[in-house]
Amino acid sequence: MADVAHLVSQAREGNPRAVARLISLVEGAAPELREVMATLAPLSGSAHVIGITGSPGVGKSTSTSALVTAYRQRGKRVGVLAVDPSSPFSGGALLGDRVRMGEHASDPGVYIRSMATRGHLGGLAWSAPQAIRVLDAAGCDVVLVETVGVGQSEVEIAAQADTSVVLLAPGMGDGIQAAKAGILEIGDVFVVNKADRDGADATARELNHMLGLGEARGPGDWRPPIVKTVAARGEGTDEVVEALEKHRAWMEEHGVLAERRLKRAAQEVETIAVTALRERIADLHGDKRLGALAERVAGGSLDAYSAADELVEGLTGEK
Amino acid sequence: MADVAHLVSQAREGNPRAVARLISLVEGAAPELREVMATLAPLSGSAHVIGITGSPGVGKSTSTSALVTAYRQRGKRVGVLAVDPSSPFSGGALLGDRVRMGEHASDPGVYIRSMATRGHLGGLAWSAPQAIRVLDAAGCDVVLVETVGVGQSEVEIAAQADTSVVLLAPGMGDGIQAAKAGILEIGDVFVVNKADRDGADATARELNHMLGLGEARGPGDWRPPIVKTVAARGEGTDEVVEALEKHRAWMEEHGVLAERRLKRAAQEVETIAVTALRERIADLHGDKRLGALAERVAGGSLDAYSAADELVEGLTGEK
Numbered sequence: 001m002a003d004v005a006h007l008v009s010q011a012r013e014g015n016p017r018a019v020a021r022l023i024s025l026v027e028g029a030a031p032e033l034r035e036v037m038a039t040l041a042p043l044s045g046s047a048h049v050i051g052i053t054g055s056p057g058v059g060k061s062t063s064t065s066a067l068v069t070a071y072r073q074r075g076k077r078v079g080v081l082a083v084d085p086s087s088p089f090s091g092g093a094l095l096g097d098r099v100r101m102g103e104h105a106s107d108p109g110v111y112i113r114s115m116a117t118r119g120h121l122g123g124l125a126w127s128a129p130q131a132i133r134v135l136d137a138a139g140c141d142v143v144l145v146e147t148v149g150v151g152q153s154e155v156e157i158a159a160q161a162d163t164s165v166v167l168l169a170p171g172m173g174d175g176i177q178a179a180k181a182g183i184l185e186i187g188d189v190f191v192v193n194k195a196d197r198d199g200a201d202a203t204a205r206e207l208n209h210m211l212g213l214g215e216a217r218g219p220g221d222w223r224p225p226i227v228k229t230v231a232a233r234g235e236g237t238d239e240v241v242e243a244l245e246k247h248r249a250w251m252e253e254h255g256v257l258a259e260r261r262l263k264r265a266a267q268e269v270e271t272i273a274v275t276a277l278r279e280r281i282a283d284l285h286g287d288k289r290l291g292a293l294a295e296r297v298a299g300g301s302l303d304a305y306s307a308a309d310e311l312v313e314g315l316t317g318e319k
Numbered sequence: 320m321a322d323v324a325h326l327v328s329q330a331r332e333g334n335p336r337a338v339a340r341l342i343s344l345v346e347g348a349a350p351e352l353r354e355v356m357a358t359l360a361p362l363s364g365s366a367h368v369i370g371i372t373g374s375p376g377v378g379k380s381t382s383t384s385a386l387v388t389a390y391r392q393r394g395k396r397v398g399v400l401a402v403d404p405s406s407p408f409s410g411g412a413l414l415g416d417r418v419r420m421g422e423h424a425s426d427p428g429v430y431i432r433s434m435a436t437r438g439h440l441g442g443l444a445w446s447a448p449q450a451i452r453v454l455d456a457a458g459c460d461v462v463l464v465e466t467v468g469v470g471q472s473e474v475e476i477a478a479q480a481d482t483s484v485v486l487l488a489p490g491m492g493d494g495i496q497a498a499k500a501g502i503l504e505i506g507d508v509f510v511v512n513k514a515d516r517d518g519a520d521a522t523a524r525e526l527n528h529m530l531g532l533g534e535a536r537g538p539g540d541w542r543p544p545i546v547k548t549v550a551a552r553g554e555g556t557d558e559v560v561e562a563l564e565k566h567r568a569w570m571e572e573h574g575v576l577a578e579r580r581l582k583r584a585a586q587e588v589e590t591i592a593v594t595a596l597r598e599r600i601a602d603l604h605g606d607k608r609l610g611a612l613a614e615r616v617a618g619g620s621l622d623a624y625s626a627a628d629e630l631v632e633g634l635t636g637e638k
Contacts, residue, residue, distance in 0.1 A: 034624045041622035129623070258617070265623065266613035270603050272627035277596050284589050294585035298577070303360035304448070304584065305353045308591035 004035045011138040012043070019111050019138045026130035027115065037130065044136035045261070047079070048248050051160065052146045053186075054167030059193040063167055063231040063240075064146045068104050070237045071142050079135030079143040080104075080112040083128060111135055128160055129268045159267050162260060163188045163247045165240070168207065170199035184210055187224050189243045195228035195236065204228060222250055289314050323354045330457040331362070338430050338457045345449035346434065356449065363455035364580070366398070367567050370479065371465045372505075373486030378512040382486055382550040382559075383465045387423050389556045390461050398454030398462040399423075399431040402447060430454055447479055448587045478586050481579060482507045482566045484559070487526065489518035503529060506543050508562045514547035514555065523547060541569055608633050 002025060010018035022040075025032050052067075054060055064080060071078045104110040115131060128145065135143045145161060166187035190211075192204045204226050211224060225243045229236030251257035284290060293311055296302035321344060329337035341359075344351050371386075373379055383399060390397045423429040434450060447464065454462045464480060485506035509530075511523045523545050530543060544562045548555030570576035603609060612630055615621035 034622075037622040037624050041616070042619040045617075045619050261617045262610075262613050265616035265626075266609050268623045269612055269616060269626040269630060270609060272623055273603065273630045276627060276631055277599070280596070284592065290585050290589060291581075293588055294581050297360070297584035297588060298364075298580045300361045300364050303353075303356040304587045304591055305356050307584075307588040308595060311588060311592045312595055 002030075002032050004032050004039055008036070008039050008043070008137070011134070014108060014139065016108065016111060019134060020113070022134045022138075023113055023115075023131045026134060027127050029127075033130075037133070040133050040137040044133045047132075047136040047140050047143045048244070049132055049136070049143045049145065049160065049162045050244060051164040052144055052167065053164065054169075058167045058169040059231050060146050060167055063191065063193055063229065063237075064144055065104065066229070066231040066234050066237040067144060067240065068110055069234065070241045072104075072107065072109055074241070076141040077109045077139055078111070079132075079138070079140035080110070081128065081131055081135065081143065081145045082112070082114045083145065083147045111138065111140065129264070132160060159264060162251065162257060163244055165189045165191055165244070167191050167193055168203055169194045170197050170203045188222065188247050189240065190224055190226045191236075191240055192226060192228045193231050196230050200228060220254060222247065222256075284311070287311075321349075321351050323351050323358055327355070327358050327362070327456070330453070333427060333458065335427070335430060338453060339432070341453045341457075342432055342434075342450045345453060346446050348446075352449075356452070359452050359456040363452045366451075366455040366459050366462045367563070368451055368455070368462045368464065368479065368481045369563060370483040371463055371486065372483065373488075377486045377488040378550050379465055379486055382510065382512055382548065382556075383463055384423065385548070385550045385553050385556040386463060386559065387429055388553065389560045391423075391426065391428055393560070395460040396428045396458055397430070398451075398457070398459035399429070400447065400450055400454065400462065400464045401431070401433045402464065402466045430457065430459065448583070451479060478583060481570065481576060482563055484508045484510055484563070486510050486512055487522055488513045489516050489522040507541065507566050508559065509543055509545045510555075510559055511545060511547045512550050515549050519547060539573060541566065541575075603630070606630075 002021065004025075007018045007022055007025075011022055022036060024030075025036050030036075050067075052060055052064055061082070064082070068078050068080060104112060113131065113135075115128065132143055132145065164186050166184075166189075168190065170192065190207055192200055192207070194200065207226055211226075225246075227236055227239045227243055229240060231237065248257070251260070290311060293302065293307040297304050297307050321340065323344075326337045326341055326344075330341055341355060343349075344355050349355075369386075371379055371383055380401070383401070387397050387399060423431060432450065432454075434446065451462050451464065483505050485503075485508070487509065489511065509526055511519055511526070513519065526545055530545075544565075546555055546558045546562055548559060550556065567576070570579070609630060612621065612626040616623050616626050
């Protein structure tokens with residue numbers, strides 16, 4: 001068993017190995033998981049959690065890397081959680097994914113973590129919030145959560161993040177795709193990357209039009225900005241950071257940050273509870289108590305409903 | 320609320336309306352369901368529960384009807400549960416399904432019940448055992464459970480029955496189909512119906528060959544007999560009854576009946592418990608306790624795992 005208190009104290013002192021070890025513990029549902037989470041609970045909540053999402057090919061990793069550079073220039077500590085179920089780097093992911101973000105690998109103010117989701121019980125929805133909490137408690141001012149794919153994973157990430165960035169690129173028909181995927185509703189900041197290519201202005205206009213088609217906004221409402229970038233050259237990244245900080249300030253001013261975090265916590269608790277109940281259901285087969293109850297039902301001394309009540313109470317009353 | 324004790328006592332005196340009412344109560348998951356089941360528990364267990372299954376067109380209803388006649392001639396009281404999700408008679412099913420089994424409709428020693436399964440929470444696996452118990456407690460010596468369809472429903476019925484009859488008919492390629500569907504493993508008695516048609520002997524031979532391909536049997540093992548019938552003329556039905564009674568005697572001699580009923584009871588309890596837990600999971604959304612716990616998690620005074628524990632305990636500690 002790992003010494004959790006020691007690991008947490010080392011992580012808070014900036015030891016990258018301790019951070020990596022803690023994420024491994026929560027990701028792998030180690031026996032220490034509960035102790036880690038209980039220890040981290042009062043230490044987290046200060047990081048700005050930013051989700052970065054978009055279709056393959058829009059430049060998510062490049063944009064994430066550019067954002068890391070921009071935040072580092074501002075003296076912020078940054079955590080990156082790259083959630084990519086199809087990545088060859090996932091699974092045995094190491095702290096410091098040199099292949100993807102080489103320039104930050106030796107920066108002690110940056111933690112980079114690839115996270116596998118395949119085959120995990122509960123998947124991303126289950127393990128990502130725990131990893132975010134580790135990075136938050138370890139002193140990151142900003143946690144960037146990068147997801148690949150469309151649909152469900154975007155929605156899940158939006159639920160984990162304080163602020164959601166949706167990335168598009170010109171000439172990919174992304175505008176319409178985004179609308180279909182319901183991505184417009186989750187974006188707090190939109191970025192049209194590869195803005196030096198033909199069609200960038202058209203994509204931005206189309207996006208602007210579609211955003212305007214939504215409900216009428218009141219004076220205090222957030223109007224998602226559209227920022228054009230060329231992430232590979234770092235162009236526009238400062239504007240993205242500016243938009244992200246404005247969004248955070250707006251959320252704090254209007255109580256939205258607390259509201260989102262409350263919703264996120266509810267979702268997290270629910271996911272864990274559902275997973276626990278599902279595991280118990282799966283364990284019903286071969287349960288000795290079930291056998292004893294079945295004998296009484298078969299013998300007529302107990303009815304099946306009362307037996308089921310006893311089983312459910314027995315399953316859930318224990319740890 | 321129905322007076323359950325009165326209904327049960329009427330049902331045991333042979334009142335068909337009381338039997339019908341009790342089945343309706345358990346089938347519809349009425350508020351009285353638990354009281355009904357608790358009252359019936361010590362009263363059931365004496366009926367021989369026989370499952371009758373086979374592909375559409377093999378003559379299941381005709382065969383069931385012929386079996387009813389044969390058992391009535393022996394002075395037995397018979398319950399019939401026709402589980403047919405696609406039947407137009409299901410749903411608002413009445414006691415005495417005149418369209419299908421007209422000749423038995425006015426016989427006070429026969430209860431016939433069609434049962435709908437569509438849309439029911441838990442389906443057949445949930446409601447059939449309860450209905451069987453009602454017929455059993457009402458004094459039926461034999462309960463015939465007829466199912467339509469192939470695959471899952473056959474397997475479920477096999478789990479509910481003491482003895483499983485698998486029906487085939489010549490010229491339908493049933494032999495091979497049966498092998499594919501795993502039906503050979505659940506059959507305790509095989510019936511080749513429509514034996515006056517071409518190919519009946521070939522079907523029986525093919526079946527006999529396939530049954531022989533299974534594991535070697537010991538001297539005390541049950542070798543499923545193959546009986547040829549023309550159910551529409553009542554030919555061979557006595558032989559089927561004989562095979563069923565031999566199977567029951569064999570089961571009692573070798574402790575198999577008790578074993579099967581124990582397995583059935585375990586399955587029933589498990590199904591009810593799983594249904595109850597699933598309902599509670601679905602209720603998690605909008606739960607007030609979840610909101611209160613989420614506030615503590617968002618505020619850092621509680622970790623998500625401990626919150627989930629509290630939620631699960633709260634959900635399952637109550638009725």
